[in-house]
Amino acid sequence: MGLVQWLKGQFLCQLIICYGFLVSGLLVNLLQICTLPLWPINKQLARRINCKLGYSLTSQSVALLEWWSGTEVTFYTDPADYQFYGKENAIIVLNHNFEIDFLCGWAFCDRFGVLGIHHILSRCLLLKTHWRRTSNGRDLGNCPPIPLKASKCLAKKELSYLPVIGWMWYFLEMVFIKRKWEEDKRSFVQSLQNLRDYPENFWFLLHCEGTRFTEEKHQISMEVAEKKGLPKLKHHLLPRTKGFWVAVQNLRGTVAAVYCCTLNFRNNETPTLLGVINGKKYHPDLYIRRIPLESVPEDEAECSSWLHKLYQEKDQFQEDYSHTGYFPGPIVTPLRGPWALINWIGWTCLLLYPLYLLLVQLVLSGSILTILATVAFCSAANTRSSRGPESVHSAAGSKIGPLSRSSVGYASVPWLSNRNTPV
Numbered sequence: 061m062g063l064v065q066w067l068k069g070q071f072l073c074q075l076i077i078c079y080g081f082l083v084s085g086l087l088v089n090l091l092q093i094c095t096l097p098l099w100p101i102n103k104q105l106a107r108r109i110n111c112k113l114g115y116s117l118t119s120q121s122v123a124l125l126e127w128w129s130g131t132e133v134t135f136y137t138d139p140a141d142y143q144f145y146g147k148e149n150a151i152i153v154l155n156h157n158f159e160i161d162f163l164c165g166w167a168f169c170d171r172f173g174v175l176g177i178h179h180i181l182s183r184c185l186l187l188k189t190h191w192r193r194t195s196n197g198r199d200l201g202n203c204p205p206i207p208l209k210a211s212k213c214l215a216k217k218e219l220s221y222l223p224v225i226g227w228m229w230y231f232l233e234m235v236f237i238k239r240k241w242e243e244d245k246r247s248f249v250q251s252l253q254n255l256r257d258y259p260e261n262f263w264f265l266l267h268c269e270g271t272r273f274t275e276e277k278h279q280i281s282m283e284v285a286e287k288k289g290l291p292k293l294k295h296h297l298l299p300r301t302k303g304f305w306v307a308v309q310n311l312r313g314t315v316a317a318v319y320c321c322t323l324n325f326r327n328n329e330t331p332t333l334l335g336v337i338n339g340k341k342y343h344p345d346l347y348i349r350r351i352p353l354e355s356v357p358e359d360e361a362e363c364s365s366w367l368h369k370l371y372q373e374k375d376q377f378q379e380d381y382s383h384t385g386y387f388p389g390p391i392v393t394p395l396r397g398p399w400a401l402i403n404w405i406g407w408t409c410l411l412l413y414p415l416y417l418l419l420v421q422l423v424l425s426g427s428i429l430t431i432l433a434t435v436a437f438c439s440a441a442n443t444r445s446s447r448g449p450e451s452v453h454s455a456a457g458s459k460i461g462p463l464s465r466s467s468v469g470y471a472s473v474p475w476l477s478n479r480n481t482p483v
């Protein structure tokens with residue numbers, strides 16, 4: 061094991077990472093609160109500022125994924141669709157199987173400038189799109205300039221109370237729902253309408269299954285499918301169609317397309333957030349299909365059937381992937397920009413300085429007892445981390461099927477799941 065890999069496994073390093081994320085997050089939240097007086101005066105400016113602040117936080121987790129753990133998402137897509145990515149508003153429909161699917165989503169956003177920053181440096185120096193490998197080896201050309209963008213999602217209400225991320229999302233105008241239609245419908249429609257004059261292009265993420273995949277939920281939702289006379293899905297839960305229909309209806313004219321996204325991990329990997337923090341490298345594959353919004357029916361029943369058909373197709377892609385290890389279409393990997401890393405290093409340096417001062421103070425205090433207590437704490441923490449969470453995940457993960465793997469790691473992060481009743 062190299063020194064760098066050893067360092068990644070040290071609890072102290074992980075503690076510093078979490079400290080940086082939390083403190084910078086709280087500072088970002090504070091700055092977001094400071095934009096409150098601006099909203100009635102210049103709403104669009106307030107939104108733009110919040111977008112940038114959001115980037116400075118969200119991109120830290122992208123840096124963690126891509127630079128710390130070395131995980132890079134491989135994108136499969138039709139070259140004809142690629143030219144639109146990052147240049148239009150879109151509704152993203154993504155399967156919800158993995159604990160770190162949101163991190164892979166953010167990485168996707170960042171590669172296409174949709175996380176919330178103008179990639180000036182990337183544009184000037186780096187962003188000659190790099191087609192690392194295509195199915196037939198063609199060079200598919202340069203990436204066009206990337207304007208400023210924002211990522212949005214439809215999320216359960218509970219996430220809005222999450223310190224740092226949830227509070228940030230509130231200012232970024234994410235759409236929150238209680239998943240009880242009668243209670244949600246007014247605020248849901250209003251939140252969608254608010255997005256119509258959003259000053260940046262945005263991608264709006266919808267997990268139509270409404271919850272993360274587990275075997276138990278799958279069984280229940282397939283009983284519903286049977287009652288409704290719908291074909292059974294093997295790798296997905298039955299999609300809830302109301303939210304999708306309402307989103308499409310309210311964003312018609314604002315959004316140009318639906319991006320049907322299907323995510324999977326190579327080699328039956330069980331990705332977990334703790335694994336990423338531990339520096340473990342995963343191999344996600346993401347297949348993206350662009351579907352013009354005009355082809356989504358306006359009528360609710362027809363739209364619902366359309367979505368069910370889309371999920372049947374997605375299910376077939378997953379089935380094929382489980383046999384071949386590939387999605388259809390050429391592989392495309394836009395070059396990794398430097399901003400996420402620069403931002404992360406910047407925050408870390410800024411926030412480590414007070415810690416360093418504290419340490420110097422400690423040594424200068426000359427109190428042997430305090431120094432010994434600190435050393436004891438650090439070694440105890442490191443011993444604990446050397447046992448690590450990965451052994452637990454891999455042992456459990458090996459017992460279950462390919463697309464139900466996520467439920468194992470998922471249970472290890474309790475705040476990611478607070479809905480006890482299955483679907």
Ligand SMILES: CCCCC/C=C\C/C=C\CCCCCCCC(=O)SCCNC(=O)CCNC(=O)[C@H](O)C(C)(C)COP(=O)(O)OP(=O)(O)OC[C@H]1O[C@@H](n2cnc3c(N)ncnc32)[C@H](O)[C@@H]1OP(=O)(O)O
Binds near residue numbers: 237242264280297299
């Ligand atoms: C890769 C690209 C990434 C790009 C990234 C971009 C942005 C990233 C930004 C942030 C990343 C952060 C990610 C955060 C993720 C957050 C995850 C979540 O919080 S998921 C939970 C919230 N989302 C949803 O719930 C959406 C899906 N749900 C819906 O749309 C629902 O319709 C609803 C709007 C919530 C309303 O639900 P409700 O149940 O009240 O009404 P419905 O009409 O939908 O349901 C009744 C209907 O359902 C049938 N039914 C019953 N049981 C089931 C079942 N188990 N499965 C399916 N269907 C079921 C029931 O029979 C009724 O049917 P019918 O109407 O025909 O009688």
Ligand SMILES: CCCCCCCCCCCCCCCCCC(=O)OC[C@@H](O)COP(=O)(O)O
Binds near residue numbers: 272
């Ligand atoms: C640089 C340092 C980074 C340190 C740590 C970075 C980690 C960032 C952590 C914050 C992430 C918060 C995003 C949460 C998204 C979780 C998605 C989610 O919660 O899915 C569950 C839902 O689908 C429904 O679940 P159910 O209630 O149906 O069961």
